Amino acid sequence: MSLNGDLENFPIIDIIQLLHGTKKTGVLRLSSKKGESQLVFHEGDLVSANYLNNRVRIGQVLVSAGAITEGQLAQVLEIQKNAGDERKPLVITLLEHNMVDETVAYNGLESLIEMTIVEVLTWKSGEFSLDMGKSGNADRYHFSRTKFPQRILLNSQGILMESLRIFDEKVRDGTMDEILSIAGITNLDLGAEQPENNVPAISEAWLDQDGVPTMMQQLLAEQRNMIQRSGDQSYRELGALKKLIVEEFPHAAKNLKRQLLELLSGPAPEGSTESAAPDIAVIVVTPSQLLSTMVKSICYQERIYSLSSDSIASLAINIRLLLCQTLHLVILLDVPHDDEMQDTLRVFGDIRRYPQASLVLVACSHFWDNLGLQALSSGIRSIIPKPCKECAGGSPVQQAVAFCSGLGNFLRSLLSEYGSSDEQRFFTCITRLRGCKTRTEIADAVLGYLIDVFERAIVFTVTESELVAEQSFGINGDKSEGLTLLSNLRVPLDDQQIFEDVIKTGQMYYGFHSDSTWPHQLYRLIGRLDSPEVLLFPLIRANTVVAFIYADFGSKSASSPSLRYLDALLQYTTAQISVTAYRQKLKSMLEQMRIQANPED
Known part of the structure; x- marks a missing residue:
């Protein structure tokens, strides 16, 4: 090519x-x-x-x-x-x-x-x-x-x-x-x-x-088309599927084996290969060849890109590559029958490095009966049943048939949920950030994400002695009016201690603001807030906080922002601001070089 x-x-x-x-x-x-x-x-x-x-x-x-x-x-x-x-x-x-x-x-x-x-x-x-x-x-x-x-x-x-x-x-x-x-x-x-x-x-x-x-x-289309392709298709060969089913369920009825084989060997949906594939990717972490084959086969039929491994660590590069795309990543984690939760929580800790991904446990009824609620309370997205010989007694193949029959619908439901959830807003913001060429555009993109959660927000540029307001929403009117420029709002750099802390540390802050009822300059200008929760989101360039976004809930009760997405946005915007700053400097330098080389122009 x-x-x-x-x-x-x-x-x-x-x-x-x-x-x-x-x-x-x-x-x-x-x-x-x-x-x-x-x-x-x-x-x-x-x-x-x-x-x-x-x-x-x-x-x-x-x-x-x-x-x-x-x-x-x-x-x-x-x-x-x-x-x-x-x-x-x-x-x-x-x-x-x-x-x-x-x-x-x-x-x-x-x-x-x-x-x-x-x-x-x-x-x-x-x-x-x-x-x-x-x-x-x-x-x-x-x-x-x-x-x-x-x-x-x-x-x-x-x-x-x-x-x-x-x-x-x-x-x-x-x-x-x-x-x-x-x-x-x-x-x-x-x-x-x-x-x-x-x-x-x-x-x-x-x-x-x-x-x-x-x-x-x-080239970008080729990157997206990876979702429509699968590298190694040997697991879907008819002979390999028959052998796997016989080995896993040697005593099962022939009609159930045949039904499972038909489910696993089914073709991809008819239609043009150039049509849009679902904006979802699946990674399954399992030592089980059966579970791996079932998940990958159903994903193939749904035209969903999938990967399988027995270790999450071995998939780190694949996860990073998938998260570079506008995809909802779902990680299916296989839980052994006799798992006591410690191993699962350890792997879950590794996966939490990727806050954009949803973690779904694939577990048997034994795990659900004993540890299901504990797992969900730890932050796991959901738990779906899997075939288990220990739990199923004489009908594990029926469980396998039920699993394959319902997995496609479950994955489509995740995509539907993603389309209307906070995840959708997050990925929409990421997509917008990718097209930003200036720090101001980056700040506006983050404001577009925050406006659905907070009632008021201001972008402050940091100078030596004061904070200078730029774009905002909800300050001079309702936030439904969109972003507006605050050209005359300035507050002293030491107006509030948390401002100084964020500027010094570069750390995002969300929590109760004990100074919010004090007669600070900011609140004399924009009015006091009824709920003490505030967000300070730093915009960092060259290891320096050049601006930050202040957001609060104004006169309304506080809601719960997704801190994991805010943290992911902070990491993304920091990298994006550095790249845009280099581009602007490079453009300026090249223009100066052109003028020096052609002074008569």
Whole structure:
């Protein structure tokens, strides 16, 4: 698969983040009048780079660093040449032949990739070409067959942020002409070639009539289509299903076995594969092959993406990837017949790191009779019955048939509930935040989430001596009037202690506010509140609280906001504000560089 486009419409920052989030493997080719550079990805991580028409490659970087000699470089290049189609990346070849220290190789790759990204950030215009595919090769290397040492897999997000920091530093210090020093290269004359003659033209045949956004939407659509596909379908083969049923229920009646087989082997619903799949994903944590097969088979028929494992820890990456999408994630946790709740609560503690996900226990009647209410009171979303040989006596296969018959409806009910619950508002807010380009837009998106719960809210910008109000709702009128600007509202920075605490700690606060009845400046301006519960939601950039949102219930009784979603929003907005700040700074720097280069404009 190949996608081409214009860096002016889709900057390298967005492309790297997209490839990181979708775990893509392939080569990103970046072209301008100065030449072509490449960034090589392996399942979302960066593994290599080539700088401006291959004039700086990892071998040169390692030689300049003294990590290898010219002779060793020539030797490893010969090994690569003789490997033919089995050729591996240079760093991997060096490591396999014990010719370089792994840490030194990592540092060399990191500096080369950062140098390449910083170079591209200086371009006023350019184009990109993305060649990717699991089964194909990239830049003559079969990356899908290459096992990269963990230390050689560079986190794309971390590298991007460090490259932006280096770019910022070099613009500030006026040392942008020393980009090569990032990788320790000092003896290369970049003016010795005429790169324009060597740059391969980007074919316009790949462009759709609607231009570049459509191509990027193809990549985003592929990310969404993962819900409609299942990787390994061997569990649904008729022979495997028959064998599993016979092994699990050797003495069951043939008609019940046949009924269960029909339920498990049923096809996906008819219709176009391009139609929208349910906005839900299911992860089942179970050691039981039967339960895993039942859940995955029914999810397949409902066109719901599903995963199965006997350990929640092994699914951490999958969970993070699913939560990057606008999905409602449901985790089904299998509870053994003789579980005494401790093991279940321990796993539940691990899952609570993902507040966006709903946890459903799959348990037998024995567990429900003894620990059901205790489990629900601990925060578990719900409990559904599962087939259990110990509880069912002589009819466990009937339980299996009932489970498969009702699971699809249960999952659809979760989706319906999600569509009308606080979860829906949370995911709607996340979707809106993804499109925000400024801190003000981010604050407005959070206000849009809070307006359904709180009666009043104000965004305060933090200055050295005072808090300056911006957007608000419910202050000068009813909140139904929407967001309004408070242009003349200012309060001293030390007006209330909890304000100072949030600014100093960066921690969100929700609870009783003992100062709420005092004659503080804020309440003289907006009126006192009848309920003492208040929310302070910090907006953080570069480890500093630059603004915060104050919210209360005004003259009405307090309701119960979802603190787990508020905490998740705090984490998301903190990351989003940092990215938008870098983009704004980068845009300003590039504009200054353009003006300096063309003072007559």
